[in-house]
Amino acid sequence: MAARTLFAKVWDAHIVSPESDARPAILYVDLHLIHEVTSPQAFAELRARALSVRRPDLCLATLDHSTPTVPIASLKDLAVVSEPAAAKQVLQMEQNCRDFGIELRSFGSGERGIVHVIGPELGATQPGKTIVCGDSHTSTHGAFGALAFGIGTTEVGHVLATQCLLQRKPRTLAVILTGTLSAGVTAKDVILKIIGTIGVAGGNGHVIEYRGSTVAGLTMEERMTICNMSIEAGARAGMIGPDDVTYEYVAGRPLAPRGSAWDDALERWRALGTDAEAKFDQSVSIDVSRLKPMVTFGTNPGMVVAIDESVPAGDDPAFRKALAYMQVDAGKPLKDKLVDVVFIGSCTNGRISDLRQAAEILRGRRVAKHVRLLVVPGSQQVKRAAEAEGIDEIVKAAGGEWRESGCSMCIGMNGDTAGRGQLSVSTSNRNFEGRQGSGARTILASPLTAAASAVTGKVTDPRELMGSSRRV
Amino acid sequence: MNGIKQVRSRTVVMPIDDIDTDQIIPARFLTTTTKTGLGKSLFTDWRYHPDGTTRDDFVLNSPDAEGAAVLVAGRNFGCGSSREHAPWALLDFGIRAVISTEIADIFRNNALKNGLLPVIVGADDHRWLVEHPGIEVTVDLETQSVVLPGGRRIGFPIDGFSRYCLLHGLDQLGFLLENEPAIRAFEQRLI
Numbered sequence: 001m002a003a004r005t006l007f008a009k010v011w012d013a014h015i016v017s018p019e020s021d022a023r024p025a026i027l028y029v030d031l032h033l034i035h036e037v038t039s040p041q042a043f044a045e046l047r048a049r050a051l052s053v054r055r056p057d058l059c060l061a062t063l064d065h066s067t068p069t070v071p072i073a074s075l076k077d078l079a080v081v082s083e084p085a086a087a088k089q090v091l092q093m094e095q096n097c098r099d100f101g102i103e104l105r106s107f108g109s110g111e112r113g114i115v116h117v118i119g120p121e122l123g124a125t126q127p128g129k130t131i132v133c134g135d136s137h138t139s140t141h142g143a144f145g146a147l148a149f150g151i152g153t154t155e156v157g158h159v160l161a162t163q164c165l166l167q168r169k170p171r172t173l174a175v176i177l178t179g180t181l182s183a184g185v186t187a188k189d190v191i192l193k194i195i196g197t198i199g200v201a202g203g204n205g206h207v208i209e210y211r212g213s214t215v216a217g218l219t220m221e222e223r224m225t226i227c228n229m230s231i232e233a234g235a236r237a238g239m240i241g242p243d244d245v246t247y248e249y250v251a252g253r254p255l256a257p258r259g260s261a262w263d264d265a266l267e268r269w270r271a272l273g274t275d276a277e278a279k280f281d282q283s284v285s286i287d288v289s290r291l292k293p294m295v296t297f298g299t300n301p302g303m304v305v306a307i308d309e310s311v312p313a314g315d316d317p318a319f320r321k322a323l324a325y326m327q328v329d330a331g332k333p334l335k336d337k338l339v340d341v342v343f344i345g346s347c348t349n350g351r352i353s354d355l356r357q358a359a360e361i362l363r364g365r366r367v368a369k370h371v372r373l374l375v376v377p378g379s380q381q382v383k384r385a386a387e388a389e390g391i392d393e394i395v396k397a398a399g400g401e402w403r404e405s406g407c408s409m410c411i412g413m414n415g416d417t418a419g420r421g422q423l424s425v426s427t428s429n430r431n432f433e434g435r436q437g438s439g440a441r442t443i444l445a446s447p448l449t450a451a452a453s454a455v456t457g458k459v460t461d462p463r464e465l466m467g468s469s470r471r472v
Numbered sequence: 473m474n475g476i477k478q479v480r481s482r483t484v485v486m487p488i489d490d491i492d493t494d495q496i497i498p499a500r501f502l503t504t505t506t507k508t509g510l511g512k513s514l515f516t517d518w519r520y521h522p523d524g525t526t527r528d529d530f531v532l533n534s535p536d537a538e539g540a541a542v543l544v545a546g547r548n549f550g551c552g553s554s555r556e557h558a559p560w561a562l563l564d565f566g567i568r569a570v571i572s573t574e575i576a577d578i579f580r581n582n583a584l585k586n587g588l589l590p591v592i593v594g595a596d597d598h599r600w601l602v603e604h605p606g607i608e609v610t611v612d613l614e615t616q617s618v619v620l621p622g623g624r625r626i627g628f629p630i631d632g633f634s635r636y637c638l639l640h641g642l643d644q645l646g647f648l649l650e651n652e653p654a655i656r657a658f659e660q661r662l663i
Contacts, residue, residue: 016658017651023633026651028658038555040505045645054655066503085503092505136554136578150554152582154644162648164655168631170577200490201548201574234551236577300490300551318489318546411499420522432494432552434517 003277005172006241007207010147010272014130016164024166030129031146032159033115034061034102036093037413038134042157043096053100054163060124061097062105063090064114066413069376069403075107086414100160113379113405116140116347120224121381123253127242127269132159137347137429138237139230143223144250145242145272147207150231171281173198173206173235177214179289184463186357187222188349188427188446190214191229192294192304198284200302203235206282209274210240214288220249221353228348229429232301241273293461295334296431296444298322303431307335307449307461325433326441327423334443334459340422342373342454343436344447345403346410349427350378352385354447359391361451361465362398368457373400374416376408400454412437425453475641476587478612479568481541485605486531491545492552493579497561499553510557511564532565536606541568544601548572550579559583569611571618573598584634585644591618597626613639 004012011027019025032055046053053059066086072078075094078087097104105111111118116137119125127145132138134156141148151165158165175194195202208230215223223240230238240246247266250256257265292306299322305311313330314320323330328337344350344358355377367373375395377383383405386392392402409416410428417437418424424442427450428435431442445453448462455465501513518530526533543562549572550558559582562570569589580590589611593601597618601607610619613635617625637644648655 016654021632022636024631026648026654028655037502041507041556044505049645051649083503089503089505134554134556136552150578152554152556152578152585154556154582154585158645158648161645162652162655163659164648164651166633166644166648200551201576204548204574204577231552231578234548234576300492316489317487321488413499413502430492430494430552432492434498435494438498438500438517439522 003275005274005278005280006145006209006239006272007147007172008278010128010130011169013128019169024168027130027165027167029132029159029163029165030058031119031124031131032059033119033131033133033135033138034059034156035065035115035133035135036063036089037065038153039096039156040089040092041153042160043100045157046100046160051161053102053160056101058163059102060115060119060122061093061102062112062115062118063093063107065407065411066090067406068414069406069408069416071404072107082414110380113381114347114350114407116228117350117378117382120144120220121253121379123250123256126250126256126265127246128272132165136231137228139235140224140228140347142227142230142237142239143220144246145239145269147237147239149236170236171206173203173208174280174283175208175210176212176283176285177210177288178212178285179214179287180217181214181288181291184448184466185291185293186446186448187218187225189291189294190288191226192296192301192444193288193291194286195229195233195302196294196304197286198233200232200300201234203230203233206235208233208235208238209280210238211274215240216243219353220245221351224351225348229301232429242269293446293449293463295449295459296442297326297328297334299325299431299433301429301431301444305334307459308333335461337423337459339371339425339453339458341418341424342371342450343376343409343424343426343428344374344450345376345378345408346428347378347407348429349447350376350382352382354427355382355386355391356389358447358451359394361448361455361462362400363394365398365455367399367454371454371457373398373454374403374409375400376403376416377405379405409436411435425450425459473587473641473643476589476638477614478610479541479589480608480610481568482536482539482606482608483542483544483601484531484537484540485544485602487546487602489546490548490551493550493555493558494552496550496558497555502555502557507560508564510561511566514561514565539566541566542571542609542611543567543569544571544598544605546572547574549575551576554578554582556582556586559586559588563588571598571601584631584638587638589613591628593618593626593628
């Protein structure tokens with residue numbers, strides 16, 4: 001067989017019926033992640049047509065987007081702490097999962113969390129799988145060598161009813177990363193640099209494969225941060241070839257294969273990597289060895305500079321509109337701008353290693369008086385792990401808020417928002433106008449930069465708060 | 473869904489690049505469990521001042537935009553989240569076709585599933601449309617062309633299967649369900 005990319009191998013293995021000019025391929029889905037915001041209308045469609053869910057066993061369902069991050073003991077408390085429409089949506093999800101025989105990782109299960117955090121954490125995310133969800137950050141799971149992408153609600157209905165999707169084969173884009181990251185520079189800075197380089201539409205129509213020596217040296221959590229934001233470059237999916245780092249992460253997790261099934265899986269997974277002779281439709285190389293902490297200055301993730309750089313000038317109406325919204329000036333750096341809110345969490349940076357990095361900066365320090373710091377673990381499991389290490393105490397001693405898991409201020413759907421005009425330094429993935437609250441202004445950054453900015457109360461290079469030789 | 477052959481309307485022009493789905497319909501309106509009634513929240517933060525009064529400087533609020541069903545937008549329209557609420561909101565407001573030089577992948581897929589026509593045109597034709605707001609056009613799905621006043625046609629590409637389904641009012645889930653034997657056979661190979 002001709003040399004193939006990782007993407008082509010996973011694609012080919014899931015073709016129920018091939019594509020032609022007249023019709024798209026029918027692609028089989030191995031794992032369907034479901035949450036409360038983009039599924040209700042799909043379940044309603046199933047009810048209207050008297051259809052059942054074909055493979056409830058291949059669904060992983062949880063509550064994350066419109067759930068409150070203040071503690072609640074049971075669903076009864078929801079009405080008290082939650083906005084009525086959001087509470088109704090959560091209760092509808094409970095009902096839908098009950099009616100259609102889908103297990104729901106709900107309040108009290110201990111396994112609830114952001115869907116893109118719990119999939120990997122439970123071992124449901126595995127190399128070679130096709131994974132979809134009504135959420136664009138499904139690209140996260142590509143870090144394991146899965147083909148994972150976001151879909152709309154109509155397609156959620158298609159997968160619920162048939163376990164399949166109608167898809168045209170996308171093109172491939174290799175992003176080759178070389179060099180070693182300096183201290184204080186993280187995977188978040190890498191993906192912001194990539195988006196700044198190829199642009200927010202640079203990946204449209206493509207699946208990205210992140211390759212090169214830098215990628216091989218990254219942990220799974222770092223790889224997830226990078227794949228997570230593939231969609232911010234327009235690529236529906238981002239993938240990384242599985243290796244020993246991947247297998248070690250998956251091994252022993254609750255939903256991972258065991259015994260001889262594990263040996264079989266490992267043999268399959270080892271054959272997934274892109275063949276040496278395989279060709280990509282496009283390719284871009286980036287050397288990260290001199291990369292600095294990155295911060296966004298505008299209203300999309302491609303509008304990004306190194307922390308010590310000045311905001312560039314531009315004539316385009318959208319560019320000028322973005323600078324006016326953000327209240328930043330071309331020719332001036334973002335560094336030292338006063339910050340109102342710092343958010344640490346999300347499917348981009350809400351895992352244990354992210355919280356550890358933030359804690360390294362916050363340990364023994366206080367958050368500036370005028371800053372509100374919100375730390376939201378990506379899942380209840382992450383929360384427990386962080387508490388076992390005392391990270392919650394470090395956050396609280398610094399004056400920050402320590403919350404229950406959820407999407408929280410990344411999407412601002414249930415209470416956690418930044419105020420109109422407030423400047424937020426956020427570890428999330430989107431700095432669109434109003435994303436964190438109507439009129440709120442967002443600077444995307446790493447957990448290190450966010451924590452450092454919380455402490456000083458202004459946009460800060462985290463390396464200034466780290467010992468010169470310290471490697472976080 | 474009823475079949476769609478063409479959309480005939482004046483254009484409304486928003487020449488901003490990278491209009492994301494958070495602008496089209498902000499997340500705070502996604503707590504709904506239905507598809508209807510989102511039109512009133514379309515572009516909320518661009519249409520209204522914080523106190524709820526209408527922004528006269530926003531194009532959709534101008535009298536010329538009244539009843540317009542064809543939106544001419546900047547490059548990479550619909551980037552960002554996968555929320556199908558974005559095409560639902562546009563359709564509920566009365567928009568039936570979006571013309572741009574590039575439309576984000578997930579938004580385009582969602583639009584096609586709901587009968588909102590995603591129309592990709594070249595940069596020169598796009599510039600002409602931007603410079604002539606409010607002209608009467610016909611977006612003709614059958615011939616895959618935008619017909620301008622005077623009869624000039626601008627061709628556009630569209631996935632053949634989606635086009636067929638839209639023209640005939642066919643629903644893609646029905647097509648998938650007809651393929652159940654192939655899906656079952658595939659599953660048996662997996663075991």
